[in-house]
Amino acid sequence: MIKLKNIRMQYEDNGTKIEALKLKELQIKDEKHVAFIGSSGCGKTTLFNLISGMITPTEGSVEVQDVELTSLTEQERDLFRANHIGYIFQDFNLFPEFTVLQNVVLPMAFSKRYTKKEMNELAEDILKKVGMDGKLNQKVKTLSGGERQRVAIARSIVNKPNVILADEPTGNLDYKNGAKIMELIKQMALDEKATLVVITHNNSQLDMFDEVINIEELNEAIK
Ligand SMILES: Nc1ncnc2c1ncn2[C@@H]1O[C@H](COP(=O)(O)OP(=O)(O)OP(=O)(O)O)[C@@H](O)[C@H]1O
Ligand SMILES: [Mg+2]
Secondary structure (H helix, E strand, C coil): CEEEEEEEEEEEECCEEEEEEEEEEEEECCCCEEEEECCCCCCHHHHHHHHCCCCCCCEEEEEECCEEHHHCCHHHHHHHHHHHEEEECCCCCCCCCCEHHHHHHHHHHHHCCCCHHHHHHHHHHHHHHCCCHHHCCCEHHHCCHHHHHHHHHHHHHCCCCCEEEEECCCCCCCHHHHHHHHHHHHHHHHHHCCEEEEECCCHHHHHHCCEEEEHHHHCHHHC
16 A cells, blocks of 8 residues: 655755645555656656655655655665565666666665576566567667666566556657557556556556546645
């Protein structure tokens, strides 16, 4: 379960305070597939960063899998994220000079749960599922956008996270490949019994989800 309560997120930029997000309550039950929508700047990525513990709110409570993230240290939140959250970033965040396989092994190395052999086996397994097994040792900088997207998905899922956060995972893809990638993410979430939250601007994908939440309507900071 994901539970956010009485959230206020205020960024500070060169002494200027920016009220990015204010919301009373947001709950997502385990194994649900939820879409976040809303116009640019309404706070969608900010919410993902709160749920993944990348940032902590100025005020309020963020509970994920019964853990109150605001009471953890930054190091504890990093470990929590490595063990429980699969985050597909808006801009992928892959390491261009590393190979496909190295990029997928990396988060597992961080969580320290597996031997080197296990990590390689798990990574190869998941890369096969996303159709990237032919390019294991190719550097990410030589891949196409869609291929990078598939590596980012493989990396986010390889640790068997309880929660998958996908920030516009099909934003840079054509309609056909976008639909394929969404199907892939959904199937992975089903296989792993993970909660899935996807930020999307693509209305044609919305009926794949149990629930659609408009963050623009929820965010009192922009009203
Ligand atoms: N690190 C930061 N410092 C200052 N302001 C920030 C920071 N991150 C986000 N903001 C501001 O907070 C607001 C919400 O940003 P956020 O990235 O959550 O929007 P978004 O809904 O994901 O938009 P998009 O659809 O364009 O990705 C914006 O006004 C943005 O400028
Ligand atoms: Mg965003």
